[in-house]
Amino acid sequence: MSKNLVVRFAGEGGQGVVGGSEILAAAAAQVGYHVQTFATFPSQIKGGPAWGQASISTGPLLSGGDYLDILVALNRYAYDHNVQELREGGIVIYNSEDFELDEGGRAIGIAADQLARESGNPRAANMIVIGAVAELAGMPLSYIEQFVTKRFSRGRPGDEQIIEGNIKALHMGAEACKGSFSLGSPIEDPTPIEGERILIKGFEASSLGAIAAGLDTFIGYPISPATTMLTFMEANLHGDDYFVGQSSSEIESIAAILGAGYAGKRAMTSTAGPGLSLMGEGLGLAWMAEIPLVVANIQRGGPATGLPTKTEQSDLLVSLNPGHGDMSIPVIAPGTVEEAFWAAAAAVNWAERYQGPVILLSEASIAERAEDILKPDLSLVREERRTVSDGSVENRRYEGDGVSPFPVPGGPGAYVANGSEHDEPGDTTHLPDVHVRMTHRRFNKLDVLMDGDYESERTDAPVALMPWGGSKGSARGAYNEIIEEGEDLGWYYTMYLNPLPPALLDELRAKELVIVPELNYLGQFSRVLRSMGVNAQSITQYTGLPFKVGELKSSVREQMRAESGKLARV
Amino acid sequence: MSKNLVVRFAGEGGQGVVGGSEILAAAAAQVGYHVQTFATFPSQIKGGPAWGQASISTGPLLSGGDYLDILVALNRYAYDHNVQELREGGIVIYNSEDFELDEGGRAIGIAADQLARESGNPRAANMIVIGAVAELAGMPLSYIEQFVTKRFSRGRPGDEQIIEGNIKALHMGAEACKGSFSLGSPIEDPTPIEGERILIKGFEASSLGAIAAGLDTFIGYPISPATTMLTFMEANLHGDDYFVGQSSSEIESIAAILGAGYAGKRAMTSTAGPGLSLMGEGLGLAWMAEIPLVVANIQRGGPATGLPTKTEQSDLLVSLNPGHGDMSIPVIAPGTVEEAFWAAAAAVNWAERYQGPVILLSEASIAERAEDILKPDLSLVREERRTVSDGSVENRRYEGDGVSPFPVPGGPGAYVANGSEHDEPGDTTHLPDVHVRMTHRRFNKLDVLMDGDYESERTDAPVALMPWGGSKGSARGAYNEIIEEGEDLGWYYTMYLNPLPPALLDELRAKELVIVPELNYLGQFSRVLRSMGVNAQSITQYTGLPFKVGELKSSVREQMRAESGKLARV
Amino acid sequence: MSKRNPDYDFKWCPGCGDFGVKRAIESALVQRSTEKQESVEHTVMVAGIGCSGNLVHLQEGPQPFGIHGIHGRTLPIAYGIKSGRPDLNVLIVSGDGDFLSIGGEHIGPQAKRNLDVTAVVMDNGVYGLTKGQASPTTEFEAVTPTTPYGKLDDRMSPLETYLSAGVGYLASTLSTQVKQMAELISDAMDHPGFAVVHVQSPCTTYNDTYAALKGNAKEGIEPLAFPIPDDHDPEDFMAAVTLARTGRVPVGLLYRRSDSVPAHERLRAARERVGVKQLSVDEILTGMAI
Amino acid sequence: MSKRNPDYDFKWCPGCGDFGVKRAIESALVQRSTEKQESVEHTVMVAGIGCSGNLVHLQEGPQPFGIHGIHGRTLPIAYGIKSGRPDLNVLIVSGDGDFLSIGGEHIGPQAKRNLDVTAVVMDNGVYGLTKGQASPTTEFEAVTPTTPYGKLDDRMSPLETYLSAGVGYLASTLSTQVKQMAELISDAMDHPGFAVVHVQSPCTTYNDTYAALKGNAKEGIEPLAFPIPDDHDPEDFMAAVTLARTGRVPVGLLYRRSDSVPAHERLRAARERVGVKQLSVDEILTGMAI
């Protein structure tokens, strides 16, 4: 028996490959498995090579898994381009209406469309395939029947018929490959999971985290893979307390949420690289005039229009310093779907607390994947609000050398929020000592953000692994295996990339070597760490896809060997 | 006798304080002194505290000088805010029509306007003051007479009269303070300087450097302190070979010079921080699509609208990584007015050679100051041109793993220049291996830019001083004094900040400590150096003004002491 | 120097048209606070970058809130301010370069939304603060530091631009007409939706148009400015376009859209109509239960 | 997949209007190269980001140069291309989001310069590539993923926008009218100055307007599209504005400015008139001699 099952549906955009993987994952989640989905597709609406994957496990999933147990190939191209990732002993289900295969007996052709027509529901091709997958994986059909029943019990006339039809299709699919052969080790039964579980995508988690922390205003311009946050907000925020709007460009977005933040609102936008690159001046203004706001930047491949639908972690440097002049923008980068919720809540709160811009740095692979998580305990979500001026310092909004009360229009303390260097009332100045004083004030404010927490393990090891963002899962997978193999390796991780928790920084500085796996060419985070006195080195990958655990593990072990060789020579 | 004379004219914008200092400097340059000017004024057209300064020396000038020998104060505010910089024994000339002073006999009141009216030329107040300055500094009036004669001999009727009037005013000014007192040590006579000398401002030098290297197209949007390059180009480039245009925004500027570069032209824009922050996406496109272009970014105080008329070196980080995704923009930063010429020429050539964007990173203090330099030897200026495609690889513009022939529209090799990830013919792709291949190609191209030269001295010293950009002069002044005092300190300097000359980087990595004086808060260049494995530490200043030699020297010596303390403890 | 802050030392040049605009705004705000008991703290002045934008620091009398940001972004900042705070009165002060060149992209979207703000645009036909370069409203063929052969681009007609973009209230006036301008500004602020008061505000240093605007009877120079005829119907769009296309400067109210429903009202009404229930975060999460 | 590059695998959805536009451009380019011996390598296609912009990779037949850059910047890129290379024919292919929303700021400046380019704008009233959000030309009250209560912003009239900006040649047509479109595009390319061919190019996936454009006689639905009457004088600006303001889709040539002098001609003529001598760098430096 096996603990994991990885199934990939590969075909063309429009053939429902992403939907198929999501249904399978949802069904598995419902009966108690842990699941994770992942999908990749080109930047076009219909057609083009696409695939969706469901990873199903009896234990918590760290990553999507390196190899496929079952590949569903809807056309020849899909087969040719995905079969290399099939594990030994894995099975191919292929669309026998489209092409023929002879895979040493490990391939089984199904005429899904035809079977669907025969089932009486021509749109049930997906169910046919899922039935076949379940059969081959040794997963009881009853699991999926449960899901289908729940999903289509919507209290509408005809529900029952639809349920029946789908269940029929499931069985037809299973029947179609019964007795052929099966996966060497079928997946174990799920073990019951405590607590209230939900199946949620990354973009939903970060949208809801921000709302839970009190978000009032969301204004964004469509761009992959950040549009989903905008449309989620449009669909879920109603009534006088909220404002959601589509802007005419990212330059309008950043200026608009700045206006909202100035007017006392907790405001946010979502964007991706090209949009972020247009926001540098506006982010500088928020830093300079001290206006709370959050930019959720969902990383895709860059630069320029780049790789709109692929994942990458290459916007870190520009997030920290998105514009001219001295600034250091706070950055929080979630590493899992669950963290996406908490990171967004923290971003809204940080912006309020230090009165300035915060970047929530997520990435396509997190935003778009679905995962089963425990329902976040909302009683743990703080809702911080900036200290509002009561007018006691009159109009001296920029008084003092740190965070000071914020005058909200309509209330006392009328002043000019100013993006030119300014004195305490906010009027423009060119005096050297005022520029020095205000620069200190702006940087001092970061001190109130030093509360980020972090994970650490095996802190005595001279060499440590420290991933960031979405590479956390694969890195943790690699780490676990390395430790199991008896090696000594430390583990550090935080979502709070800037400012880094000071105690974490101290620990990192004491290491011989900190290994940073990251999905970019430059080794962006290790550069930042080195500039802060940490001996960090990156393991980079820039394919538009996440790390595979096995490959990452070899790279980490290689760096460890090189380092211990170096130490031995000393 | 003294080798230097520093005179500051302080008053209001519109009172000719900048003009006064420039006339004095020009006159001194003409008789053989070395000169440097410096001015500072607020962001407004008329009025507001402003001053201009002329530094005059018998030897080459490294910086404007720390203290004033003569302060000309046209109003009480100007006196109050500048007198602290007067050296002991220095003299104040004040406008006795505006206020009264009693400065222990070291202040002399002159009613310049009234005297000017008496001279018959009411606009000669400046000349009256300059006459007084010359008298007090012990500089023969004949020097300035020479200048006046040359300057106003324009072959127009009335020239002679104007010359006579001005000379009369000079003498009246001198007369007005004759016998009162004088500087303890008058300035030495100039020593003849070999070669063809010119008096030139930084923005003129960088404009001309670019033109000398073959610039075809210049498109810019006004912004201090970069407008002067735009208007210089407008005034100096005519005829079919050139195009100069004012754009409607910096977003238009960057896209337009990108279009020009694509069409085969050597194109440039000038801007300052706020404009640069709007160009991140466009610079990424130039990197991605491999289009040559140059952005001259003349640094002012930041972030946001910041300090438009002050000097700072705080745009380094954003210049290196101005947008999302993996890129590393070549940056050349001149340190003197002379270097401004060569840096601009190099920037144009680098862009052509590696077929991508280059940032010429200058700063207000260099762009705006006048200096006497030897006329650049134009026979040393190279004019490089990109290798143009002859069509032999057909439309495979992005073929190979480094710089490849460039197809120019109208010629063979029609392709699509593409800002999305693309294959060899420039068509969009999402394939992992192509993204990897093209990323390598783009970074490999930097290899052809490893030819930057650098200065190095006392390379055996464990600690070295390495300024960048406009801090070079003050740093060199401090360095010279430290060496004279018998300390051991290395010296490194280059204009080529990215990519750094590899041999330089090797040398720096071998140092115990590299001290980097820079005009910003973050210590931007030392961060970059540390990220490259150099133990660098900054000395920062962020007042909107250049370093003073004396202050910088103390800071350097302090860091040296701290370092040797550290070494001793090891 | 401003009353509020003696340390602030910015000054306009003598004779600058912006002085008149400042007085008109001051008087409009005083009038609104005395006659309408409008609280000045509910007024936010959003300033562009340029000589004109510095008005926000120079305002005397009752002090509104202000925001002085980056070049060209007054409108999107105003959009954000109004988005959650329709109770605030937003007054934009900007120049021809700021509002019509780098910021020109924002006029259309806000007009289509019908954002409830009033923009006072100080048009001096030049980039003042950066020392006299051509702006979109600089005369055709004018020689400036960036147009050595004379300006070769056609002159933009701001009034036509506003109208075609859908601006629902449009007045055009002169900086010297302080009293009328004050009235127009107040009237514009009363208009429920996007309103523009476009002011010819001469730059005495780089583009002194006082004489051209007034004309000179003796020398037979027709004034550029002319009062909008009494029989002009401000609700007649095509008539407004015709006035805007005279190549001269009409003074008065050009256009007012009578059916103007501002952005925040549209949203409120639509939400009421659709009547979607707001779920709590807990409810949404529960809906995702496995 | 394109003829030139079988590895290129982008596809439009079946029935997408952009197919028709592609055919029209192909046929215009073929016609120009055969009838006028225009070298296709002298044509540069500048593409926006969107489904529409992908046309640049799909072009069959004679291959022009192409540039496919970033969202909204076709016009400034074209400005740069033409600046030093007036010999190149620049053809812009862009969508309503790209050209009229994020890129809208660039129309005015290029119209005032009278840049000699032709823009083919594929208007499908939606952001196609990002999956169906509202664009400036989406119908008022249309429900989309970003307008849950129906679109609350007024619909923009692109034709009116072009006209007021000063675009000197303006045609409006439908993606189904391939032959007429090819002629209009070629005519627009012949126009010495800024020309726009605005095409209703329906998005079958997110905003299928074929039926609305054609109308339905049986169901009594008036077609939105109507041919521009023969007696329309394309040199009559106000008549063009009136056509643009019908709320429907006029098909044909709306406006052509007869006195059009393109940007590069203005510059050439002005330089000739002023006749400034170009100094060499050496001469300029020598002029600074001390």
Ligand SMILES: Cc1ncc(C[n+]2csc(CCOP(=O)(O)OP(=O)(O)O)c2C)c(N)n1
């Ligand atoms: C992004 C950016 N680009 C350029 C500038 C420089 N700049 C400051 S004011 C100004 C023009 C102002 O012209 P206008 O709006 O007409 O104002 P005026 O000074 O004439 O009142 C410019 C270009 C800037 N501050 N920011």
Ligand SMILES: Cc1ncc(C[n+]2csc(CCOP(=O)(O)OP(=O)(O)O)c2C)c(N)n1
């Ligand atoms: C700066 C930036 N913002 C957003 C995007 C995302 N984006 C790509 S295409 C597009 C809209 C395209 O709409 P349209 O121009 O109408 O083209 P269509 O797909 O409808 O043909 C957007 C918003 C981007 N690529 N760059």
Ligand code: SF4
């Ligand atoms: S430069 Fe012109 S606009 Fe600016 S303050 Fe002076 S007169 Fe006014």
Ligand code: SF4
């Ligand atoms: S989404 Fe619409 S515009 Fe895009 S290809 Fe499909 S039909 Fe055409």
Ligand SMILES: [Mg+2]
């Ligand atoms: Mg102006």
Ligand SMILES: [Mg+2]
């Ligand atoms: Mg569209």
